[in-house]
Amino acid sequence: MMTLEADPTAVDAGLLLLRVLVGVGLSLHGFQKLFGWFGGGGLAGTAGWFRSLGFGDGKVAAILAGTSEIAGGLGLAIGFLTPLASAAVIGTMTVAALVNNDDNGFWSVRKGWELNGYLIAVAWALATAGPGSWSLDALLGTHLSGIVPGLLALGAGVGLGWLRWSTRRPPSD
Template structure:
């Protein structure tokens, strides 16, 4: 399919809207963590927060989380190496669900993991379906990258990586920071 043939009723338009409106805001969270943009804490502030959660000095966790958000979010938005972008998003949200939200149950109103779960589902669905004709994957001829197996591989890799990152942290400091 040539992009010139994409009409407003084409699924590629819907996928583009979904990818951009989920991927860009997701990446902005990474820019907050890494650079302090948009009111974020930057590396130092984010590292202090991760340190309080038991992630050592917090710097590695800040770079991993921020990097996963930037790479995953922009990759999803652009439709570039889609299953890898999805795995980065899934891993980041899996860690967040365990660290920040698991004790609250499912519902966001109780500080639960509901939103983390939705983002995991969106990333997995795009990795399975593919980013559509309006994507860099399509333009670069990388259409073979997505499908059920790559999508499920992104889900398994992301959940396993996120869980491993969560499980490898230590106890939070007794003083909370």
């Protein structure tokens, strides 16, 4: 019989699937940035790209972005300190949306901020709802989810991402 109440096992399975797919996928981008794995540019290539975007010599920006993607992504995947992992993801995706896509509108097909927005929403939702029972947070008994942790993760991520973006020096055309 079908019920309108949420099945806790189904919710935990859904949260696990979401965390692992988004978290591992995002961490792979960090490994591309820092180590050149999976066809990425590595630290030197990524630093050059960030330099072209106005982030000084680009090395600090590359390290920050890559580390945030790895730590935030893997933190989400295993459900560890979920609001902090979410804040790292939100911050990185805020910078990506602003730097890469701010003039291109919403649609990702036109290099817009659509995908970055979805990833911000997923990270915010996980910080708010929590990682579920099948997570390291649940195993350790750290219950950091809820409206306040979710809003703190969103505020910290967007705020720090915007601060990083606003302090760059865009290249002159």
